[in-house]
Each structure stands twice: as C-alpha cells, then as structure tokens.
Amino acid sequence: MTEAYIYDAVRTPRGKKKNGALNAITALQLATQQLQAIRDRNGLDTALVDDVIMGCVSPVGEQGADIARSAVINAGYAESTAGFQVNRFCASGLEAVNLAAAKVMCGEADFAIGSGVESMSRVPMGSDGGAMGVDPEMSFDHYIVPQGISADLIATKHGFSRDDVDAYAMESQRRSAQAWKEGRFKKSIVPVKDQLGLTILDHDEHMRPGTDMQALGSLKSAFKDMSDFVGFEAVALQRYPDIEYLNWVHTGGNSSGIVDGSSAVLIGSKEAGLKAGLKPRARIRSMASIGSEPTIMLTGPVAVTAKALKKAGMSSKDIDLWELNEAFAAVVLRLMQAYEIPHDIMNVNGGSIAMGHPLGATGAMILGTLLDEMERTDKETGLATLCVGGGMGTATIIERV
C-alpha cells in the first residue's frame, strides 16, 4: 500500500461569534482562502490535486450544496479537482484528512486535501436539524442528551470536580497565550482577508489570557437550567443509574468557544511530492474512527486511541505529543486519566477552550498544530483525536520523516 504524507497544513485565525471579525466573511471565502494558501505557499499545480474533502457540520444555507466543490471552483483550482463535504460532527476536519490519506494510500489520488470550514456566527449550530435530537425514535429510545450534559456526566462518573476542570481551562488559556506570544502558530496561520483583500483577522480572538480561577469559578453552569427544564439529567441517569445526580461543572469558561474558521492539510504520496518538488513533513502512521456509548457521547477518544495505537502497533507510551480537542475540559481530563498521559505532553499550546472550536474545521487545525509543535520541539510521534457527537471518536497518528 502507498504511504500517505503530510506536505502542508494551514488554518485561519479563529474569529469569535459575538461581534467577531470574521462574521462579515462568508464560509465560502474562509474555505477558498485556505485552499489558495495551500496552492500558493507550495507553488502547487492544482491539476495534481485529485480531490478536496471538506468537513462541515452544518452544511446548510451558505455552507450547503457541497461547500467543498464551491470552494475548489472559487479558489481557482484546476477544473479537474473534485470536492466533497463530509460530516463527522466535531471530527469532520480530521476525518477529511483521514479520507484524503486513504485516497492516497489506495492509489485513487496522488494529492488530496483534507480540510474543514465552519462559520458558526453565520450558520448557527443546529441549523441542519436532524433526527438525533428531535425524532423520539432517536432521542427517546436512545437516551440522547445534549453534549454539555454528556460532559458533566463524564465529570461526575470519572470524578472531576469544578476545580479540576477550571484549573484545566486556566492552563489552556495560559498555554494558548504563551504559544501566540512565542509565535508557535506562525507556520500555519493564514490571516483572513476581507472583500478588499485587506487583512481582517490575524490572531485567535476568542482567547482570554490572564483568566484566573476566581473568574472561572464565578461562572454559572452552562447546562443545568436547560436540564432542569427539560429533564436531560433524568435521561442521563436512566442510562447511568448508579449515579445519583450530575455535578454541573461545565461552564462557558471550561468548554470550547464558538468561533468561525477554516483549515486545510495537503496529503500526497511520496512520488507525487517528488513530482511537485515538495518535501514531506510527516507520514500518516495510522488512523481510526469508532462508535462509543452515545449518551455519555464524548468518551470516544479513549476507545479510538486504543484502536489507532493498535493499528500502528504502538502503545500510548510511544506517543511523544498529544492533541485532543478541548470540547470540554472533562473530555481531556478523561483521556489523560485513562492512559496516564502527563499534562506536559497533552495540548501543549492550549486548545479550543481558549481559542475556540469551529466545528468542521477543528480536526484539520489540531493536526497542523500537532505537526508544527513536533517540528518545533523535535518530537517523532504525535496523536490527534477528537470526541464526536452521537458517541464517536476519530484519531490520527503521525510521525515525522
């Protein structure tokens, strides 16, 4: 089987939802600019790119009608470059990369781009409806609760207190701020341009550097009121009846931010790279997706990590650096607990709690962040993973070449 290599990775800075800089920029533009950056940074003849796979979680409105193909056309790629949009909820971006890699590995594509886009300020979360939370055949029969309830369920079941999750959140803010200060994201960041071609955003604007435990501790539970009104806690406890009640530890401060953003990763075979005169940065060592219990929903990273490690013939101790999307603090604490991962090799440059989580784009973003950091600190192996709605997990293990 052909090996798949990463040749480049780019991302937008993330614009916050409320009065954010990217609100006036279409999702199509966000995606277009990332594809153009991949082309221009690498002097890439786009006729060599067989396919562009784009993650997007709310593919309706301006993100509908196969946003991937729209972005490919709009970016001025060769007519022969195809494009399709995928949705694996929060892992869509990473799944897009994995699919691109799979296409290269099986010989269908020489170059393929795994990417993602989500303008959460323009196409609100949940705009695409869906049976999962609405049709009683799903929500009633399968004990479906919103993610926040699941996050608090993880915290309750696995013993993470409010202080634990707030301390994690504070560290995420600190690390993100430090990473920006030291320019650790420089390699990947492609500033977003406005309609005139002027830079409208060149940094992640959701961050709150200097946040302390007191500020975090003063925030109200983000999910208790909704649960009290509708009864989600009762639903969760019917699935986990050994728990008496949920600890409401998650707030806006220790959960991921709602932001706009886009990302892209160029994947290709060794031969394709040679032909294009590009140097591979890392090899895809293994990849995996998995289903997990849907009510607690966000424990997929634990299971999918085991699966990806097994496919790579590795153990968790063989991983030098970890990136797990900070959907909620308890999700990260749970993976660290399960594999005894030291905090100093997990999300070393912070994550979505500080910088935000543009749903469809995040997966490809954190893979790029991981690779940049592996290069900066000269690490060999890294694992990127995300928890996923509906009870799933997706992971990718890479190693430098």
Place this chain on the structure above:
Amino acid sequence: MKNFTFEIDSDGIALITFDSPGKSMNVISADVMADFDTLTAKISSDDSVKGAVITSGKDAFCAGADLSELGGSAAELAKLPEDEMKAKLFEQCFRLNRTFRALETCGKPVAAAINGLALGGGFEIALACHYRVMPSDNSKAKLGLPEAMVGVLPGGGGTQRLPRLVGLMNAAPILLQGKQIDANTALAQGIVHAVVPMAELVAKAKELVKENKLESKQPWDADKFRFPGGGPYHPAGAQMFGAASPMLRKTTYGNYPAQRYILSCVYEGSQVSMDEAIKIESRYFTKLMLRPESRNMIRSIFLSKQALDKGGRRPASQSKGEIKKVGVIGAGFMGAGIATVSVQAGIEIVLIDATQEGAEKGKQHAMDHFAGGVKRGKLSQEKADKLAGMITPTTDYNLLKDVDLVVEAVFENSELKHKITKMAEDVIPEGAVFGSNTSSIPITSLATASKRPDQYIGIHFFSPVEKMNLVEIIMGEKTGDYALSRAIDFVTKIKKTPIVVADTRGFYANRCVMRFIGEGMNMLAEGIKPALIENATRMAGMPVGPLSLQDEVALDLGVKLIKQTKADLGADYKPSPTEPILFKMVEEYERFGRKNAKGFYDYPAEKGQPKRLWPELEQFAPGGKYAEEQPSADEIKDRILYTQALEAARCMEEGIVQDPREADVGSILGWGFAPYTGGALSFIDTVGAAAFVKRADELAKAYGDQFAVPALLREMAKKGETFYGRFGKESAAA
C-alpha cells in the same frame, strides 16, 4: 341506523343526534362506526343536505370507544401468519380513521355541537368536524383524550388533528397526561370556534355551517396550512419536539409505550398529509395492540377498577344501601383524613377524639385541606365552609346514635380499641357497622370486644387518605355479608376502590410493601450502590425507591414494628439479615426518616432543594465498601418486581386475596406497583408462569428465600395456567 336521528331543517342543514338506545352514554362501537359511514354518505350524496350538525341526545356528547371491545378479535388473528395478522389488525384499527376522514372530506360543512363531556373518540368526532361549539353554561362539558392513561393512544385521528389545531405544546398535556380542558380554554386555544349558552348551541353550530368560512375544508387540507408553533424542523418547533422526548422519558422511564408512540405519531404525522398521517397513527395503534401493556392497563386500570368501584365484590345476598352519616373515632392524621374525604362525598361526620381539642385539630386538618382547594381554584369558599360544617368535632359518644357506620382510627393498641368498640356499640343503631382502620392487629381479635362481631369489619385506609385510593376491607372470622356490603357502600361512596382481604398480619398490601422495602435493604447490605437501587427501582416502574419509602414510613416505626413482631411471635420470630441496618440507623445515628430530615437520605432545610442519599451508607456494605462489580439495572428491576409479585402470589395461595382483579388493582392503587404491568399478578401472567418460576428460582438461588416459589405457582407453571384463567371471574377479559 339505530344510534342516530337525522332531521333536515328548512335551510337544508341536517341535525344528527347521537343517541344510542338503551345506554346512558354514547360510546363508539362497531355498529356506531357503520352508522357513521351511512351518515357521511347521506350528507355527501343527498343534494337537499347543505351541511350537518352533530350533537348528542345524552347528557354527555360521547365518552369514547368501547374499551372492552378493543382487541376482541386478537385471539382469532393470533392464528394467522405474523405479517397477515398485522395487516388484518391494521385494517381493523384503521376503520375509525377511515370513517372520520370520510366525514371531514365529504365536501359539505359539518359542525359539532358539543353539548357535554367529549372524551377520546367523542372528542375525535368533534375534531373531524369543520366547526365546533361548546356550551358556556355546562361545567361538565369538557374535552379530553384520556387514552394514554389506560395504555392506549387516540386512534381516531386525535394525535393528528389536535396538534394541527393547537401545536405540540398545547396538545401534549391533553395527549400524554390525560388533561381535560373546559369550554373557555378550548376557545382560547382555538380548539372550538364558539362558546354559547346551551340553549343556543345547535343554532350557533348551524350558523357556522351556513357561514362555512372554511369552505368545507379542514385547515390542514388547505394549501397554506402551517403547523402551529412550527413543525419538528422549524427552528421554534424543533425546540419543542426536542424537549418532548426527555420530558416524557423523565416521567415514564420508557415503560409506557402509548405515550411513546403518541410522540412518534405527532412527530412523523406532522410532516405529511392528513391521509398519510392517519395511516401512521393507525400503524402505531396496531403496534400498541400487539404489546401487553395496553391489554394489562385496560383490564386493571379501567375495567377491573370500574367493576370494583361499582361494588363488584358485594355478596349476591346483599343490595346496595345508602351511607349518610359516619362516626370517625380518633381525630389524628388518619381519622381526620377519613373525615375529609367523607364530607367531600356528602357524608355527615361525627369526629370523636379523647379531648375536644384533639377533635377540633382533626377538623382543622380537613379545613386546611379545603382551603388548599380554594387556593387552587378547585373549590369555592362557600363550598369549603359547607363541607367543614358537615364535620362535628366532639368527645361525646352519644352523637353516634344515628350513624350508619363507625370507623375507628385510634392508636394501634388492642385494649384501647376494645374499649372504644364497647363505648360506640352502646350508642350506635343496631344496623350500624363498626369498622376498624387497624393496619396490624387481626380483626378477629379486635372483634372479641364487640357484641355484634358479624357487624365488625376492617376498613383499612392508606396514608395520606386524601391521595391514596385503595381501601382494604378485612373480613374477620365472624364478619358477615351485611357488614361487607355496608363497608362497600361506604368505600365506594367516598370514591375509593375497595378490595376484600382476609384477616392476617399485614393484610395484603403491607405484606407486599414489606417485601419491597426489604429487598431494597437486602441490596444495600450486599454492597449495591444505593443510587443504583433507587434509580433502577424507579426504572422498574415503582413510584419511589425502597429506601425513599422507608424514609417516608419512618425508620423508627420499622424498628418498633420489628420489636412488636418479635414480642408477638416469640420463638417463631425469624430475624431478617437487614435488621441491624435499621437498628443502627435509628439507635446509633438517630436517623428516623423524613420526619427528622435524616434517614437514608438527607433532607435539606431549604425548600426546593433535592434530598440526597446519606453519604455514609457505604458502611452497611460488606467490609464497608460497595461491591466492585455492580449488577445491571435489569437485575435490580427483576429483584424488585419479582419479590413483590411472589408475595402477591403467596397471598392468592393463602386466600388472603381471592380475585386476581383485586390483587392487581390493589397492587397498583395500594402501593404503586408498576402500573404498566397491570398489577402484580398480571405481571406474572404476562411473563408466563413457567418463565416466571424459572427466573424466580434463579433469583432464589442467588439472593435468598424471598424469591421462594409458592406451590401454587409451580403448579400453574406446570399446567400452563394464568391467574386470570385459573381464578378470574371475568376470565374472558384475560
């Protein structure tokens, strides 16, 4: 067309009067449906008919479908191959929808003049009309779809038409919780088009037909129809549809398929045309008919309860009599409660206590209860005052001289009860029956103090009397049929359900309840997490967990009871392995239960805060540690339901209860035994005696003698019998 009259007026509007001969209520039966089809054809094809008004010749408009007819052909259909059986059953279930759909698409305007109560199919007739009018001056005229309360779903388009009129938010309480609404609410919500005095009801309906604003078309058949409040994928609608499932799961634990299917009917039906929607409804109705819950709930909660409420257990030798005045002796919590519910049923009460102050306090309890009713708008101040006036608090036994019946509710002390019996019998008329509300002392022994032991009977209420609708009537050795009949007169008059129980320790309900609480304690002693015990018990369909219930009845009472039983039985007493838990809770920690805010739970002083399990219960687990491996919720559900059902079966074997209907209804009303099962014996019948015995044997092996199978059940398993088959007087209903 024997159920309807049909008169055409000078405007060409037909007045159709629903008036089934020989019945006090109009119900929808097979021949009513046939008549309906004839009527629709006539309205549609007769050129002289311009429109129609449907009303009723009875006080009520129509009380719905004949539940006893439901699933009548099931036995016959069961012989067919599965797919064929389902298709045939669907056709039967779709019959009503076809009929109503034909009516609303007949091409001419039809109005319902809803003169009185319209429930279930009765309300659905009205919904299938283009216009609806209700009276402003008949408080009995209400609309409702109570089907879900007996495990059925509205099968005549109710799940489709009502939400299309008022949206999911307003329809949900009516569809899912059996909420009935009055004329003004119906008008405000847009369910009816006009509310006028009864005398103008038909005229107003005719006027609406003449105006015919809808042009003989239902709103949902018009092109511009939009689902009120938004359908499932409208942004506002999605919020409501998304909330409906968790709200329903919270209260039903997934045990009630009727409600669950109603939700799917609304969700799926709201996205398609009415023609498709009613097929969806009938498919879910058919699915429901194929499950045991509907059968069991209809039988126990509707048919059996109704039969018992009508005095079904009155001996053939006796006839129904009137109860006008009752003496209640002992004005404590129980006595005051009995007085309260009695005056509400129009019975005059002499409330006697040892002191005038005590008697007055009992009356105050009733007045407080009525004041609550006034506050909630359920009762006028005038009525409340009148009810209070019907209670005479006194210490004077001479006031008992003209009572029809006495109920004593004094402390559980034989001597005291003996004394009171004598004092009362000195005064009461010869025909008066003496009832004791004892919960633990054998009636036969109490009756030794009576000069008329054949007129001495147990009338055992449950606490709180205002809420608990079961009454156990205890037959002492010498209790006669007359006393039984009078007790039934009393209990049915106060709108409680009587069951007849033999005279043994704990009678029927409390014996089973002791098993329930006991099993909870057993599990705690085995190291099962208390949260799991309590949650899984509620998931099994019980209203509260065993530890909660023990807190409610009080732990110190439990200790007292154990000591009393120990004293009574002497050497025969077998201590339970969980006794030390109770003794330690009470004697070492002074945790008495809810009454001192400390029991298995901690009860916060702050109002509105939830109770929480006492964190130190782990000490009662083996080695002070909860078991590493916790059982599944299903295992606990089985233990909880089986231990109670087995005790009920033992009560049948011992003749404590004799009629499976009483055992079932008693289990649901008396201690809330999982209503979806149809009761403790229906549960066994549904599992099947053989399978039940097999599982009980497994449980006995794993957990102990509380699961020992009585010989009766083993025999039934061997012969393939059911309780209703073997003991049922109404075995056809099984």
